[in-house]
Amino acid sequence: MARTTTIELHKEEMKFSAGHFTIFSATHRENLHGHNFTVYVALTGEVGDDGLMADYGPLKQAVIARCKAWNETFFLPERSRHLRLERDANGNHRAYFNGEELHFLARDVTLLPAANVTLEELARVFGEELVGDGAGMARDHVTRLVVKCASGPGQWATWEWNGNG
Template sequence: MTSRRYTVRVTKDELVFSAGHFITFNGDECERIHGHNWRVAVEVDGPLDENHYVFDFIALRDLTRALVAELDHRMLLPDRNPHIRVGVEGRNVVCRHRDRLWSFPAEECVILPIENTTAERIADHLGDRLRAAIASRGMPFPRAMRVSVEENFGQWATAHWDAEEDGG
């Protein structure tokens, strides 16, 4: 008997956000500020439900779109990077790396609970938020999920979760 696996994938023009960032690399080097038109794709695996689908495409799109909208036209900053200090000073977010200092209007920033604003960590952050959104709405949890972020044409990073590996 063959076993069937089912996957639903959502990636749409509305799952794109424009945002600035900079990362540290080679230890404690820090690149210049720049931006991307990031694209997000989400895949979920699981059995078919009573409606014969894995997950509602529209619900998955809408949940993802809401998370993507929070990042659109913002400066993305990491709060767990050991080489970049990020803090709020008055109405601004101030970042420091060695002798460099940046100041951004707070309402134009998103401080992410990640170590570096790489595509990998942004994908992981979006996946964590998406899993929490699914759980908070009492929706059936997928067997596996992949969130991919394209930071530049043809350059994708993907974070994977598997319920069986997570003990779920």
């Protein structure tokens, strides 16, 4: 009989500080602000005869690398229907929202492939990047991956991938 287990990863290095604003409608958004985000990842799969489900070291390193890449940046959503983004001649970003023009240096910005900068979208983007096409998950016998992203104690969003269909 197959035995499954869940390995949970929530290390000190799995965090980042970033700025953002949430867009609530075509005319209402938050002011610019930031959070100290934390990330939690759980992978579930079958334990082999050797007592090992998978070498989760590379996955842990991928999470830590993404956190480092996102640390001390400002998120802008690429897919927002209410925010228009442009780059100027120097590569810096201009964001247009409800008659406002916001300017950001390119070095400070992370463009997020998301409709908004919310915990829900951060968890999804993180998770989709980790899963990729699913081949690595299948190789490591991972059948389920859960990513949680928090903006502070007690405030999480969860994204789940189920490799069984």
